[in-house]
Amino acid sequence: MESWLILIIILILTFFISFFLKSNKQKKFPPGPSVFSVITSFLRADADIELIARDLKTKYGPIFNLRIGIGIAFRRPSIFVASHSLAYQALVQQGVVFSDRPKAAQTSVSIHSNRIILTTLPYGPTWRLLRRNIVSVILHPSRTKSYSNVRSRVLSTLIQQLRSDSEATQVITLIEHFRFSVFCLLVLMCFGDKIDQHQVEQIKDVQRRWIQTMGRFVNLSFFPRIIQKIIFRNQWKELMQLMQEQESVFIPLIEARMKPKTEEDVVAYVDTLLDLEFPEEKRKFNQGEIVSLCSEFLTGGTDTTSSSLQWIMANLVKYPCIQEKLYQEICEVMSRGNSKTDGVTEEEEIVKEEDLEKMPYLKAVILEGLRRHPPGHFLQPHTVTEEVELNGYVIPKDAPINFMVADMGLDPLVWKNPLDFNPDRFLSSDVTEAFDIIGNKEIKMMPFGAGRRVCPGYLLALLHLEYFVANLVWHFEWKPVDENNVDLSEKLVFIVTMKNPLCAHIRPRVNKLE
Numbered sequence: 001m002e003s004w005l006i007l008i009i010i011l012i013l014t015f016f017i018s019f020f021l022k023s024n025k026q027k028k029f030p031p032g033p034s035v036f037s038v039i040t041s042f043l044r045a046d047a048d049i050e051l052i053a054r055d056l057k058t059k060y061g062p063i064f065n066l067r068i069g070i071g072i073a074f075r076r077p078s079i080f081v082a083s084h085s086l087a088y089q090a091l092v093q094q095g096v097v098f099s100d101r102p103k104a105a106q107t108s109v110s111i112h113s114n115r116i117i118l119t120t121l122p123y124g125p126t127w128r129l130l131r132r133n134i135v136s137v138i139l140h141p142s143r144t145k146s147y148s149n150v151r152s153r154v155l156s157t158l159i160q161q162l163r164s165d166s167e168a169t170q171v172i173t174l175i176e177h178f179r180f181s182v183f184c185l186l187v188l189m190c191f192g193d194k195i196d197q198h199q200v201e202q203i204k205d206v207q208r209r210w211i212q213t214m215g216r217f218v219n220l221s222f223f224p225r226i227i228q229k230i231i232f233r234n235q236w237k238e239l240m241q242l243m244q245e246q247e248s249v250f251i252p253l254i255e256a257r258m259k260p261k262t263e264e265d266v267v268a269y270v271d272t273l274l275d276l277e278f279p280e281e282k283r284k285f286n287q288g289e290i291v292s293l294c295s296e297f298l299t300g301g302t303d304t305t306s307s308s309l310q311w312i313m314a315n316l317v318k319y320p321c322i323q324e325k326l327y328q329e330i331c332e333v334m335s336r337g338n339s340k341t342d343g344v345t346e347e348e349e350i351v352k353e354e355d356l357e358k359m360p361y362l363k364a365v366i367l368e369g370l371r372r373h374p375p376g377h378f379l380q381p382h383t384v385t386e387e388v389e390l391n392g393y394v395i396p397k398d399a400p401i402n403f404m405v406a407d408m409g410l411d412p413l414v415w416k417n418p419l420d421f422n423p424d425r426f427l428s429s430d431v432t433e434a435f436d437i438i439g440n441k442e443i444k445m446m447p448f449g450a451g452r453r454v455c456p457g458y459l460l461a462l463l464h465l466e467y468f469v470a471n472l473v474w475h476f477e478w479k480p481v482d483e484n485n486v487d488l489s490e491k492l493v494f495i496v497t498m499k500n501p502l503c504a505h506i507r508p509r510v511n512k513l514e
């Protein structure tokens with residue numbers, strides 16, 4: 001063959017090979033284990049997704065893939081992000097692209113029943129409308145301030161309840177008290193402050209059943225819709241019945257908010273939803289849609305906040321020195337700024353919301369609780385709106401992306417002695433600088449997520465935690481049941497909570513105000 005012809009063939013081949021290699025390089029998918037090793041890992045008796053993910057992080061680095069779930073979900077590997085800086089690049093710097101939710105996350109309930117919730121809505125006009133409503137209208141600090149009377153009412157009931165329990169019994173189990181108080185606050189913000197005790201109980205019962213049963217429907221979303229409806233017919237019937245039950249309790253409360261209001265009426269979440277209109281369809285939200293958004297408001301804020309409260313109190317019981325240091329801070333602020341309120345006994349005097357700003361150690365205790373025990377060990381799965389690159393790897397559209405929240409809070413490269421409960425680590429020398437908990441400038445931990453999908457309730461949750469912790473420590477001395485041990489083992493029930501709920505001896509304090 002002529003040498004010029006050989007040269008042309010070599011050049012053409014080189015061009016195609018380099019083109020092929022280049023496009024393959026661009027398509028480099030995050031590394032991960034083979035299908036076989038995934039199956040064997042999940043067959044182990046102690047299979048735990050978090051432990052498996054931690055092992056894979058050590059083996060493959062801060063971004064890797066893993067097949068989880070069954071059916072459709074197993075075909076598409078999930079991506080795991082385990083480093084702070086990659087989480088920051090994705091959620092904050094490339095926030096627009098990384099703010100979508102995978103289709104599988106839109107559970108069967110939302111797909112089949114016209115129910116919508118903010119958490120699973122794709123990144124688009126309806127999500128933006130609801131998001132703006134919840135962040136800027138109902139959970140804006142100026143609005144949450146209008147509920148301060150409600151908070152002091154709920155707090156007083158809790159304190160009275162704990163006081164009478166402490167007289168009746170030696171050991172008190174706390175979680176139900178905490179959960180009910182936080183739930184009441186959210187119910188009153190959701191349906192208005194005229195809701196009575198009986199109605200709260202009704203909502204509580206239906207929501208408990210809803211949460212307990214929902215877990216059983218999760219597997220439905222792993223199968224194509226047609227199979228779901230035929231094979232899981234009974235589950236469908238059960239689900240529809242549960243939704244009707246929820247509607248029968250919620251709809252009268254929603255309708256009550258349609259009546260004319262007086263000037264004193266505080267704005268409730270339902271009122272804001274009744275005013276909204278779908279941006280594309282130009283129609284109001286229907287009752288089913290409002291019911292699901294109210295249900296999300298209640299579930300999104302109840303177990304997360306009450307479980308965090310339990311973790312924080314458990315650490316204060318376990319470490320009396322930290323409890324004492326916090327009590328001293330509260331005493332100082334209470335006696336510095338507070339002359340006694342007329343007609344109120346010392347026992348009834350509460351730490352007010354405006355006092356919380358003067359308590360840096362309290363804030364440090366709350367932050368340390370959220371770092372050490374975030375209720376969600378992963379964020380809700382995210383996905384990208386279009387194929388994109390992260391750390392040199394391609395992230396395909398609709399691949400579920402999991403951010404390893406708990407692991408980031410325990411990273412020894414960022415946190416010294418990460419397993420210790422040490423609030424002092426948050427006491428900055430610059431008291432004016434608040435810790436950047438939503439990772440605007442950098443992510444060190446992210447119990448509330450970061451970027452566009454960051455928890456819209458994070459300021460309310462922090463307020464509730466600070467308010468309750470300060471008052472629980474101000475009113476009671478907390479002691480362990482077993483001097484040597486407060487069991488901090490974890491259990492996963494949607495969120496990560498205490499395996500053995502906190503029990504404690506609590507003794508009312510006699511506080512002296514000047």
Ligand code: HEM
Pocket residue numbers: 118119120131186296297298300301302304305308374375376378379380381447448449450452453454455456457458460461
């Ligand atoms: C300690 C308490 C709380 C914690 C740790 C927490 C944590 C989170 C996390 C990690 C997310 C997912 C972020 C993401 O996917 O990137 C989230 C989303 C959400 N949270 Fe919270 N949350 C708490 C309290 C609340 C409260 C009090 C409310 C409302 C009253 C609330 C309502 C929501 C809603 C509606 C979403 C979905 C946002 C969206 O997808 O756009 N949360 N929360």
